[in-house]
Amino acid sequence: MAKHVINNPGGRKPLPEEEKYGKPIPVRFTPKQFVRIKRKAGEMPISTYIREGALHAIVRQPVSKELMKEIRDLNNLGTNINTLVKFAHQAGLMTIADKANEAIDGVNAILHQARLKIKEKEDYDESKNQS
Numbered sequence: 001m002a003k004h005v006i007n008n009p010g011g012r013k014p015l016p017e018e019e020k021y022g023k024p025i026p027v028r029f030t031p032k033q034f035v036r037i038k039r040k041a042g043e044m045p046i047s048t049y050i051r052e053g054a055l056h057a058i059v060r061q062p063v064s065k066e067l068m069k070e071i072r073d074l075n076n077l078g079t080n081i082n083t084l085v086k087f088a089h090q091a092g093l094m095t096i097a098d099k100a101n102e103a104i105d106g107v108n109a110i111l112h113q114a115r116l117k118i119k120e121k122e123d124y125d126e127s128k129n130q131s
Contacts, residue, residue, distance in 0.1 A: 027050070066117065067114060
């Protein structure tokens with residue numbers, strides 16, 4: 001009987017600490033999601049694809065209900081401005097100048113409120129991450 005010859009008697013060299021993977025994180029996917037991820041991963045192992053996506057993807061926080069209301073209001077004002085522009089072309093710009101200025105002031109006020117809310121959230125998230 002032939003003796004088994006070991007090509008690498010010491011085994012595999014241990015990985016440096018910075019290359020070792022730590023704690024696994026269990027994640028569940030629906031069958032549709034899994035098929036989609038598998039297709040997007042192509043030849044890449046699925047775990048590698050998910051790891052790379054998690055480390056390099058840009059994830060945005062969901063928009064709050066208050067900010068969503070501000071965005072809708074701004075969109076409505078934009079629609080109103082488009083209507084005013086249409087009237088301006090039909091009746092002459094001077095007859096609706098006051099209405100246009102009111103609409104522009106409204107848009108500016110909502111933009112200012114939205115910027116303040118976004119800034120507050122960013123400052124809060126930044127201070128939360130630092131502590």
